[in-house]
Amino acid sequence: MKKIVITFFLLLLTTNLVSQWKYPEAENIKNDVVITYDVxxxxxxxxxLKKHPYYKKEIIVAFNKGKILEKSISNRxxxxxxTLLDYDKEKGYSCVVTSTKNAIVSSFGKPKKEVQLKVGETKEILGFPCQVYTTKIKGKTVEILTTKKIGLRFVKNFNVQGFLLKYTSINKYLGPFTVTAKNIIYTKLPSDTYSLKGFTIKTLTEQKEYLESRKVRSNEVKQSxxxxxxxxxxxxxxxxxQGNKFKSKDLIGKVVVLNFWFTTCPPCKKELPHLNKLKEKFKGKDVVFIAIALxxxxxxxxxxxxNPFYYDIVEDGRWIAEKFDVKSYPSNIIIDQKGSFQFYKIGYKSDVTASMEYQINKLLKK
Structure with missing residues (x-):
């Protein structure tokens, strides 16, 4: 999951943060405009596939004279x-919100996807006259429609003029998709709509260095x-x-399953239903399930x-996490009947509970 998010994070930088300019009509923008696009x-x-991180149900673009905020709506x-585009500073920010808020800043640059203008041909979307361009997507000719009547140049990675109202793109997992403006409203948005307050802002170089150092740290933790x-x-x-007391010396002879988590950890929350099923499978067996919460x-x-969680839950357990040298969340540990570590996995994986079930059964058979 983390790898997918990071890959998409970098993909935003290379495809969405492109040159943006203003036209004279930008001065006619009053308050804010919100355009909803069908995908x-x-x-x-x-x-x-509709739960895939790249899947988009629709796209919402909000803007005023100086800023554009583009949000993709998914099932996640x-x-x-x-993506936040600041026309006055000519800077773009690729933003990701998980348990933290991070934004990568990049200067506007020249769009890379070349197109052909269909001279003399126009079409209309949402009442705006649009120029028609064509380009190739996976060998297929597709149309791109833009309008100059909005006043801002919003082109993503297409080397066109105007504001994109229709385009086709492709995702290597989900295939080609067409984005078309379907609704426009004129309104006054909250003052913090375009704010980056609370975000950690890095350059692309700083982000790459951060990801590399995190990879090194992750490998060290896994090896540990x-x-x-x-x-x-x-x-x-x-x-x-729940009122139950557990002492390690009293648990000799039983298999002990430990989960380290905290309530605002998205992957911790994601694995809870699977952990609940795991506990249910070993009901009545010599297996103890304890969750150490921060x-x-x-x-x-x-x-x-x-969010039901059927383990025995210990509160304020940071000191226990330190004892067990837990540095990442969630972490799942299995201790055998003699008190030794037999399983120690860091982070969420879709098959982690299957691995845990196998290990528990293996220990119970001894």
């Missing part, structure tokens, strides 16, 4: 991606987890918010009302 894929997509709620296998786990004594009980209690 139609060439092939029929399965429900699974664990992160949001958008591998090195722990077979070692004795730290001693601990905890009480869950949050205080009142936050956990509020979270659980919408």
């Amino acid at each position: 139609v894929y060439e092939r029929e997509l399965s429900d699974k 709620f664990d992160y949001q991606m958008s 987890a591998i090195d722990k296998l077979g070692e004795l786990s730290p001693k601990y004594s905890v009480r869950s918010i 949050d205080d009980e009142y936050k956990i209690d509020t979270f659980l009302k919408r």
Whole structure:
């Protein structure tokens, strides 16, 4: 999941942050304008593909005289991606919101996708007269429609003039798709609509350096987890918010499954239904399931009302996480009947609970 988000993050930089200019008509823009675009894929997509990070249900573009905010609406709620274009500074910001807010700044540059103008031909979208361009997408000729009546040059990666109202693009996972403006409203948006308050802003170079250093750190953490296998786990004594007390010495002879998480961690939340099913599979067996949360009980209690979690949950467990050398979330650990680490996985993976089930069964058979 993280790899996909990072790849898309960099893709935004190379495709969306392109040269933008103003036309005289920009001075006629009053307050804000919001255009909603329909997104139609060439092939029929399965429900699974519609959950893909690249999938777009529709696109919303909001703008005034000096800024454009483009947001893609998807079926995912664990992160949001958008592009903010500042015409006065001629800077573009690729924004990603997960548990943190990050934006990569880049100067406007020349669009790379060449097109052909159909001289003398015009079409109309939302009442605007549009120039018609053509280009090739995967060997197929497609039309691109832009208008100069809006006053801003919004072209993405197409080397056209005007404001895009219709275009076709392609995604290597989902295939070609056509984007067409379907609705326009004139309104007054909140003052913080185009704000980057709370975002960490980096240049592309800084982002690449950050990702490289994070990759190094991630490899170090993974190696540290591998090195722990077979070692004795730290001693601990905890009480869950359900009122159950657990001491490591009393759990000798049982398999102990630990989950380290916190309530505002999207991948932690994503794996909860799978962890609940895992616990249910070993009901009545010598397996103990304990979740170490970083949050205080009142936050956990509020979270659980919408997100059931059937492990015994320990609040304010950062000190336990430090004992177990947990540096990333979620982390799942399995301790055998003798108190030794037999499983130590960092981060969310779709098959993590299948791996855990296999390991637990393996230990129970000994």
